[in-house]
Amino acid sequence: MNYLHIQDISKTFGDKKVLDHIDLQVKKDEFLTLLGPSGCGKTTLLRILGGFERADSGKILFEGKDISKQAPYQRPMNTVFQQYALFPHLNVYHNIAFGLKLKKLPGKIIKEKVLKILELVNLVGYENRTIQSLSGGQQQRVSIARALVNEPKVLLLDEPLAALDLNLRKKMQLELKTMQQQVGITFIYVTHDQEEALTMSDQIVVLNEGRIQQVGSPVEIYNEPKNSFVAKFVGQSNILKATMKRDFLVNIKGIDLDCVDKGFAENERVQVVIRPEDVEISKARGQFQGRVLSTVFKGIHYEMVLDIMGKQWLSQSTRPWKEGEEIRVYIDPDNIHVMKEEDHA
Ligand SMILES: Nc1ncnc2c1ncn2[C@@H]1O[C@H](COP(=O)(O)OP(=O)(O)OP(=O)(O)O)[C@@H](O)[C@H]1O
Numbered sequence: 121m122n123y124l125h126i127q128d129i130s131k132t133f134g135d136k137k138v139l140d141h142i143d144l145q146v147k148k149d150e151f152l153t154l155l156g157p158s159g160c161g162k163t164t165l166l167r168i169l170g171g172f173e174r175a176d177s178g179k180i181l182f183e184g185k186d187i188s189k190q191a192p193y194q195r196p197m198n199t200v201f202q203q204y205a206l207f208p209h210l211n212v213y214h215n216i217a218f219g220l221k222l223k224k225l226p227g228k229i230i231k232e233k234v235l236k237i238l239e240l241v242n243l244v245g246y247e248n249r250t251i252q253s254l255s256g257g258q259q260q261r262v263s264i265a266r267a268l269v270n271e272p273k274v275l276l277l278d279e280p281l282a283a284l285d286l287n288l289r290k291k292m293q294l295e296l297k298t299m300q301q302q303v304g305i306t307f308i309y310v311t312h313d314q315e316e317a318l319t320m321s322d323q324i325v326v327l328n329e330g331r332i333q334q335v336g337s338p339v340e341i342y343n344e345p346k347n348s349f350v351a352k353f354v355g356q357s358n359i360l361k362a363t364m365k366r367d368f369l370v371n372i373k374g375i376d377l378d379c380v381d382k383g384f385a386e387n388e389r390v391q392v393v394i395r396p397e398d399v400e401i402s403k404a405r406g407q408f409q410g411r412v413l414s415t416v417f418k419g420i421h422y423e424m425v426l427d428i429m430g431k432q433w434l435s436q437s438t439r440p441w442k443e444g445e446e447i448r449v450y451i452d453p454d455n456i457h458v459m460k461e462e463d464h465a
Pocket of ligand 1: 133134136138156157158159160161162163164165312
């Protein structure tokens, strides 16, 4: 039996179809991320899961039971919002204990649970602090603690780190992942930040315009994007028109390249994705000839725009190449990913 099954969910606001037949299986103890651009329907799907919004059609099944009609508090889920939604007049302890008091648990048990969760979110000693005296990162930890203390089976997180600065966000990403592994709760995490999704997730669901584009592990999504939307949205890519000659041989602009992909017909028109870090520039070796158009220093590497037979390619290298320099480019067959051709590409 599936743990959580989002079964054929659709939702329309006015005349806009926001979710279009979303069908998704979520495993127990999995960190699953809904990734997509602003407006693609991520938050709406999360709100439907949490019970804050009703789908037009489809069901939410938890351990085989239909929970679609349950109120938020009846569901085995808790939500952490981007705006921390903490009670400003209560201190840290009472913010976290709030839900447990509503459940009328004995004071001793409440105290034990709150102290345990404070340890998990690294806030031991902060019990009596007011919410206003905490930093943004600490406030978000309180809101995560407040959700986790209720021991939900599934935690829903809607861009919880969006308001934090970059350094703190990166630190919290790792902390959240560790927390999730420690508590062994399924996390469903919404973000539009592809790096965040790649860092934290077991599974990523890429959404665009209310439709699932691809479901896969971070490595699958990055290395084997299913279409040009995923290839462009997750990392940078060179997307090139090509023709499949036969299995393991693809032709780009008259140049034959070995490749690992198969399953395409002879002479089928395809698209090839090559990541900038896989574009190897050298003076002498390579299937393609070209010229450096620009070079920008990016900290740990240089980013170059190349002119390869009249098309611009992005590339990365640890050494700078001079603008105007004539170069060759080598692509390893392992780094050539072939996709079906799309009309809009
Ligand atoms: N209650 C509502 N009434 C009307 N339209 C809505 C409502 N909620 C969401 N929408 C619309 O549905 C679309 C999807 O919104 P949603 O918030 O799910 O997207 P999102 O992917 O989470 O985007 P963001 O990252 O910007 O929050 C948007 O066009 C939004 O304007």
